[in-house]
Amino acid sequence: MLRLYDTASGTVTPLQLRDPGDVSMYVCGLTVYDVPHIGHGRAALVFDVLRRYLEFSGLRVRHVSNVTDIDDKIINRAATEGRAPEEVAEQYEEVWWQAVDALGVLRPTDAPHATAFVEKMVALIEELVRSGAAYETSDGVYLSVEKVDGYGLLAHQGLDSLRAGARVEVGEEKRSPLDFVLWKKAKPGEPTWGSPWGPGRPGWHTECVVMSLELLGDGFDLHGGGIDLVFPHHENERAQAVVWGRPFARHWAHHGLVTVGDEKMAKSLGNYTTLTDLLANTDPRAYRLLVLRAHYRSPIEVTAATLADAEEGLARLDALARRFELAPTLAAVTAAEAPGAGVDPVVLAAFTARMDDDLDTPAAVAGLFDLVRRANTAADAGREDVARALATTVAVLAGALGLELGSGRAEIDEASAALVRQRDHARAGRDWARADEIRERLEAEGWTVEDTSEGTRLHRRGG
RNA sequence: GGCGGCGUGGCCGAGUGGUUUAGGCAGGGGCCUGCAAAGCCCCGUACGGCGGUUCGAUUCCGCCCGCCGCCUCCA
Known part of the structure; x- marks a missing residue:
């Protein structure tokens, strides 16, 4: 059984499923206002690996990942470019899916759009206002964090210390600087939806609570995203669920960020490489391998040097596929079927033990390279059957991680x-x-x- | 300031109270090859600093130094 680090408890704990055999996971997607960078690519890869491994383990996975298609950034970009916000959102969503496909990342089973759930968000906000947890101001509706049991659970901080670090904007009408916006009243020219508080749009933190509970139901298994979403985004999602009285995510998983010179890669810092640029110059599998070679909670440096390193490693795997003419085995079998497909059961057990230990992909990958050497050695010694079994094992286990060996093979003119x-x-x-x-x-x-x-x-x- | 985390050999990056101290890349030597390529073998004894616990710590504890993330939009 998979054990995962849970941000709420701060410990590695078994992922205990609400419905045995079925995994419900919600992963925060992105706001489609610009091209994605390689950090977004890592995010997609990390959860793709998690999903594939769960499926390899024999579980059915419902993987929901949202698309935030209404947001200040989209509105601003649309205004700057003289376009409709929907047009901007559609354009960048399309870029995103292309990149996802190119990365070999499975598309989520559900990709809900925020704009399709506004009515349900309004209903939630009304309920929160009615219960006294939310209040209206001149520019919107806010949630009062004082009303939330255990606010700060994910941040691992109490209300007082959170308040101490909070920035206060001038002229705010919020009762506490930590209170966050549920509904934004529209300014002239902005896209709007109707509400009891007049035309406006929902705040960012509301869409994920509504969509995750709507699609996955109360007490779904796993909620994930980048570590930079822990606070305030996920804290605030949870806060709404608590006041709403709905059991929320059972487990929280957050991954580390891509760094550049030890600094977080971010749009706001301008130190990013776009995913499109990366994929134009690099085998997507090399990027996946690079991501796999670091633990998902650690930061990774993506540089020309680390990418080249990953490409060399990939070349070694591909060489094995060539030598044994391995057929593509991407997600071909589950762990239970693997021994029947020629996978060495001892190696399989070691692999799953490593993966079950909070997705220790660096150790799992190290194990694969160890097998590569053993397969080559056996083949050099003429022990063809042994060699083939080991090589097949490499291909199947790599496939479980979403790495398809030999697929870079080119057509010969x-x-x-x-x-x-x-x-x-x-x-x-x-x-x-x-x-x-x-x-x-x-x-x-x-x-x-x-x-x-x-x-x-x-x-x-x-x- | 609060909270979370990190500092491992040239680089990336796991892991562990003590016998042989993952794996990859790069580098050196060798084997194989007509020469290569691919592959195989051998070589590097690292764990930020100072104390403590211990028969013994890189691994546990404390302090210090350095770094990163969050506290504002952010994968």
Whole structure:
């Protein structure tokens, strides 16, 4: 059984499911106002790995991830560019899904849009006002954190110390600086929805409570996101659920951020690389491997050097796939079926033990590389059956992590294929000069040339 | 200031109270190869500093130094 770090308790605890066999997880998606950067890519990869591993473990996963398609940033961008906010949101949502697909990340089972749930959000806010937990001001409706049992649970701080660090805006009508907005009254020209407090739009923290409970029901299993969402976003979601009287997430999972020179990558800092740029220059699997080689709660540096490192590692895995001509095994089997598919049961047990330990993917990946060496050694010694079993194991377990080996294989064009035939002929005739000349031509075309017992073999490295 | 976390060999990055101190990349040597490529073998004895606990700490405790995250929108 998977044990995961739970932000609420601050400990690694078993992920105990509400409905045994079924996992309900809600992952905070993004606000579609700009192109995604590689930090967003890591977020998608981390939860993709979690989801795939849960499925590999034999569980059914309902994975909900929202799209925030109404927000100040979208409105501002639309205003600046003289476009409709919906148009901006649609454009960047499309960019996001393309990047998700390119990363080999499974799309969520549900991707609700905030704008489709405004009526339900209004209903919730009305209820919170009625119960006395929320109050209206001249610019909106706010939740009074004083009314929330255990406010600060996720932040691991009490109300007093949170208040001590809070910034206070001039002219605010909030009763406490920690109170947060549930409904924003519209200014001229802004998109609006109707409400008892006049035209306006919901605050960010409300959409996730409403959509997660609506789609997954009370007491769903897991709520996740970046570690920077712990406070205030997730704290405030939970606060609304508490006052609403609805059991909320049983478990909270947060991942570490991508850093640049030890600093968080962020739009506001301007130190970001877009996901599109990354994917244009790098095999997406190399980025996945880079992400897997760090623990999901640790920060990772994504630099030319760490990416190159990951690409070399990936090349080693792909070389194994070439050597054994492994078929793609992405999510082909579950752990229960794996032994029947030729996976070494001892290795499988070690793999699941590592993954069950708070998703220790660095250790799991280390285990895979260890297997690569064992498979190659066995093959070098002529122990074909042993070697094949080990290589198959690597492919299946890598597949469980969403890493498809050998899929970077390139189609060989007819001209290159002809050169291969000529080179094999030359080598058969021991015409080394000719063979080397052809190899140079192929290498100039970007091929890596390998001689095997079956003759010349070509492959490409990198993306 | 409060809270959370981190500091491991050239780099990335797990892990552990003590026998052989993951794994990857880079580097050196060797084997294999017509030469390569791929692969295999060998080589690096690291755990921020100072104390304490202990027969013994990188691993436990305390203090210190440095760094990061959150406390404002943020994956």
